Amino acid sequence: MEMITDQFIFDWNDLFKAFLSLGAGFLLGFEREWKDKSAGFKTISIICLGSTLFSILSMKLGAGESEDATRIASYVVSGIGFLGAGVIFKDGVNVNGLTTASIIWMSAAVGMAIGFGMFITAIIFLGACFSIIISGPILNRYVLRNLVKVVTVKFDSHQLSGKEDFIEDIRPLTKQLKIKNQTLNKEGLVLVLEVLIDKGNIRSFENRIMAHHSISEVSL
Template structure:
């Protein structure tokens, strides 16, 4: 093939693929990922070369660039699988593998002469790996806080000393049925042969008062219970 206008255009396509692949890999290299700048550049350039090969190297009668592009997609799948590692219950490298896959797509677009789409795709990949990164971390922190935060309540039950074990079991069962977490339960003897059981428990944020009241009513109906009350960490109390 002689060096003419068509050859220059094909060189430009490969050069654009190189540049966009390097731009995508720069972010990966900055974060010290396994597939960095060179890998993403080579993936984008190789994809562009294969597209050019399928579209211009076999003559117009048998050329089928879409078939070559389909083989590029499957080939990149094997390459991406090589950067995915499993450490215990955690899986690492999924984002890097997806970035390689996108680099191949950007290179294929550049090889097909769709420069605007290739540029938009590269910009989208870089924006996803940079702009969305702090957003996803913020969402994870919010979810972790929501799962760990809980309202603190304390139940205090006064019963006869001989009925301590029975009332203790009733208290634990009532809390479990209310879908609350019992953190600690203590007992202290008081006058008139009575014992005071104090249970510290955690409930989901915004626990309804009627749920707590049902526990009080259930405990209060037992003849072995002399008194029962609850309060939360803000000091709000219900007798």
């Protein structure tokens, strides 16, 4: 009975874990908040803090020779998936929220590491994750310049002959061009294109499409 009671004595180390977890969650969520994403620093800080608490409880309640000290914390891994899935949504052919979901998943992992007292490991992985968050847009802007775009254009029934001219007109501005879908009806032809394009050519590419006389509608 004395051993069980000792498990619930307040430990100042738990307070340190709480503040460290709060700071880690704030750091991971700051970039999401700055970009006005669905999960900002408040949400991610609470997730990190909650993961730390579950880890602490798992150690305290699961202590003993025949008990598993990770039995509570193990459900954090599966439970965090529901929160991550909630921020992922599909908008047409685009999938949004993957980065936010990944940060939520990482914040739970860092929070668990703090809760189990693995401070150095938590700081290393927190720094690695934050460096990716910061350097990602820079690499994407100056190094990874290729961009995949889906373009949907409509040709009226009397302008169907302009399809080939349109494709040949925009092809020089792309690195790769594929026809993903064609729908022909009484109103005309709807053409869905997938293009690989250099980011520096986007404005010229869009202007070339908008200036083409044979299309009646366009979606970029």
